[in-house]
Amino acid sequence: xxxTEQEFPLSAPSSLAxxxxxxxxxxxxxxPETLPAAHTEFQRDRDRIVHSTAFRRLEYKTQVFVNHxxxxxxxxxxxxxxxxxxxxxxxxxxxLNEDLVEAISLAHDLGHTPFxxxxxxxxxxxxxxxxxxxxxxxxxxxxxxxxxxxxxFNGLNLCFETREGILKHCSRxxxxxxxxxxxxxxxxxxxxxxxxxxNVADEIAYNNHDADDGLRSGLITLEQLSEVSLWxxxxxxxxxxxxxxxxxxxxxxxxxxxxxxxxxDLIEATSxxxxxxxxxxxxxxxxxxxxxxxxxxxxxQAAQLKRFLFKNLYRHYRVMRMTxxxxxxxxxxFDAFTDDPRLLPPAYQVRLPVAEESANDAAAPMNDxxxxxxxxxxxxAGMTDRYALKEYQRLFVIDNN
Numbered sequence: 001x002x003x004t005e006q007e008f009p010l011s012a013p014s015s016l017a018x019x020x021x022x023x024x025x026x027x028x029x030x031x032p033e034t035l036p037a038a039h040t041e042f043q044r045d046r047d048r049i050v051h052s053t054a055f056r057r058l059e060y061k062t063q064v065f066v067n068h069x070x071x072x073x074x075x076x077x078x079x080x081x082x083x084x085x086x087x088x089x090x091x092x093x094x095x096l097n098e099d100l101v102e103a104i105s106l107a108h109d110l111g112h113t114p115f116x117x118x119x120x121x122x123x124x125x126x127x128x129x130x131x132x133x134x135x136x137x138x139x140x141x142x143x144x145x146x147x148x149x150x151x152x153f154n155g156l157n158l159c160f161e162t163r164e165g166i167l168k169h170c171s172r173x174x175x176x177x178x179x180x181x182x183x184x185x186x187x188x189x190x191x192x193x194x195x196x197x198x199n200v201a202d203e204i205a206y207n208n209h210d211a212d213d214g215l216r217s218g219l220i221t222l223e224q225l226s227e228v229s230l231w232x233x234x235x236x237x238x239x240x241x242x243x244x245x246x247x248x249x250x251x252x253x254x255x256x257x258x259x260x261x262x263x264x265d266l267i268e269a270t271s272x273x274x275x276x277x278x279x280x281x282x283x284x285x286x287x288x289x290x291x292x293x294x295x296x297x298x299x300x301q302a303a304q305l306k307r308f309l310f311k312n313l314y315r316h317y318r319v320m321r322m323t324x325x326x327x328x329x330x331x332x333x334f335d336a337f338t339d340d341p342r343l344l345p346p347a348y349q350v351r352l353p354v355a356e357e358s359a360n361d362a363a364a365p366m367n368d369x370x371x372x373x374x375x376x377x378x379x380x381a382g383m384t385d386r387y388a389l390k391e392y393q394r395l396f397v398i399d400n401n
Contacts, residue, residue, distance in 0.1 A: 017095040019279040021192045027160035027180075030144070031153045041159050042099035048156045049103055052149065054110040054142045055080075060384035061109075062116050074209045076109045082209060083108065086263060087194075087201035090292075093267045094274070096193050103158070104165030104198040111138025113381045114388040115326030122330035123377055130373040137174060138381050139166050140181075146378060165195030189286045193270075196292035204262045207305050208255050214313040215251055222251075228308050230301040234258050265298040329392045330380060336395050337376045343395065348379045 016022060023041040036044045049055055058077035074082075084105035091101040112135045113119030124133040140163060144155040163181060175182030184191065211231070214220040225231045231254065238245075238253040245253065273291040277284075285291065294302065313319060341349050350372040383391065393399075 015095070016097060019193065019274070019281055019285050020096045021100050021161050021194050021282055022097070023099070023159070025282070029157045029159055031157050033152075033157065040099060042097060042103055042162065045156070045158045045162045046099055046103040046106065048149075048158065049107045049110075049143070052110070052142075052147050052156060054147060054382065055106065057382065057384050058109060058112075060386055061112055061114055062385055074213055076112055079205060079209065080106050080109055082205040083198065083201045086204055086259070087198050089263055090197050090201065090267055090270075091194060094193070094197075094270060096197065100161055100165070100192070101194040101197050101201075103162045104195055105201060107139060107143060107158075107162065107166050108168070108198060108202060109135070109139065110142045110166075111135045111140070111381060113138075113330065114383045114385045115322075115330065118323040118326040119330050119380075119388075122327035123334065123380060126331060126334040127373060127377055130370040130377075131174075133377050133381070134169070134171075134174075135381075136166065136168050137170065138377075141378070142382075146382070161192055161194070164191050165198055168195075168199055184286070190288060190290055191286070192282060193285055193292060196290060200266060200292055200294075203302070203306075204259060204266075207302065207309065208259055210309050210313060211305065212251065212255055214309065216248075219316045219318060220309075220312050224312055225308070228301075228305050230258055230261075230298075230305050234261065262294070262298065262302065265294050266292065269293055269295045269298075329388055332392055332396065333380055333388065334376055337379070338373065341372055341376070344376065344379060348375045350375060 021042075023043075026041050035041075039047070055077070058080060059075055061076040062074075084102045087101045087105045088098045090096075091098045113123050113133075115122075120133065120135050127133040142155070143158050143163065143166065147155050150157065160181070164184075167178075167181060170178070170182055170185045172186060175185035183189070190196065211220070211225065215222065215225070222235070226235070234257040235250070235254045238250060238257060242250070242253060270292045273293065277288045277291060279285045279288055279291075293299070337344050337348075380388070
């Protein structure tokens with residue numbers, strides 16, 4: 001029996017806990033719909049997310065490395081699938097709603113820009129005078145407004161609980177604009193346990209796959225990682241159990257052990273928190289402190305790995321070169337579209353009222369300040385890495401061929 005099979009805890013629960021999010025008790029959708037015939041409301045949300053345009057584009061949006069630099073590095077799509085797998089495992093063992101936690105996990109990165117965090121930072125700087133840019137709010141905009149699949153409404157019309165889980169962070173200013181969805185950021189309440197799980201699963205996934213991609217790229221080494229206690233202990237355990245393996249096999253064996261340890265610890269620590277607080281309903285969860293958490297020991301080990309990656313991978317000079325290039329592309333696109341919105345596809349141009357338009361030069365740029373800037377941000381955020389590079393070339397590179 002493998003290391004994972006020995007330590008992974010409970011089997012599938014027969015019923016949801018009373019403090020789980022029950023689809024039959026959902027706070028509903030923005031636009032009422034008939035109940036689905038063959039699946040639950042949260043299953044319907046998951047299916048809509050998987051079939052969305054933004055979800056497909058995640059295949060060509062990166063985490064750390066620019067998409068064209070290698071086929072073996074993680075993308076936002078593979079990351080989202082890994083988050084969903086981890087989150088479902090935790091939810092099942094805590095008798096929580098797997099369909100909801102999967103829907104949140106698959107949707108949490110829909111609003112990410114091309115080029116990972118570098119693209120987001122650049123777009124946020126471009127939008128500084130227009131309300132800024134934050135990928136959690138952009139993910140919400142994608143599912144609420146930008147997807148165009150249904151005749152009765154814009155967006156995907158997801159359940160309140162799914163939308164709540166997508167919105168992990170929000171400023172008080174933006175929270176006031178969101179009504180019920182932003183209320184918890186003003187009152188200090190918590191989201192569902194399913195949303196809390198998706199949040200922690202996100203960090204488990206990206207810390208471990210960034211370490212894997214960093215090793216694969218050669219930007220970090222096994223010798224460097226040996227300084228990280230969480231890595232070192234599991235690496236040595238894997239090597240002791242399988243002294244004949246090396247290379248990628250040894251790295252994979254180490255990473256799967258780390259992920260298993262983090263999952264098991266999260267389940268056990270959260271179970272203790274639930275036993276201590278004893279919530280009897282989802283409302284009790286909302287009024288409690290954040291309940292999904294690691295033990296202090298494991299949390300400290302995970303934090304050490306995160307600090308290591310920040311220092312040695314995300315700040316590696318080769319990554320910084322890619323980051324600088326990505327920011328130049330995003331900023332160049334934003335500036336070009338701002339200077340002349342006619343360069344944008346028609347759907348992203350703000351049109352002046354007919355009377356006002358006729359009184360002006362018809363060839364003049366139709367720019368409505370922040371509204372136009374936000375449409376430009378929507379356009380750029382929806383781009384894949386390779387599409388953004390092609391748009392940049394189309395705008396700035398003269399092709400003599």
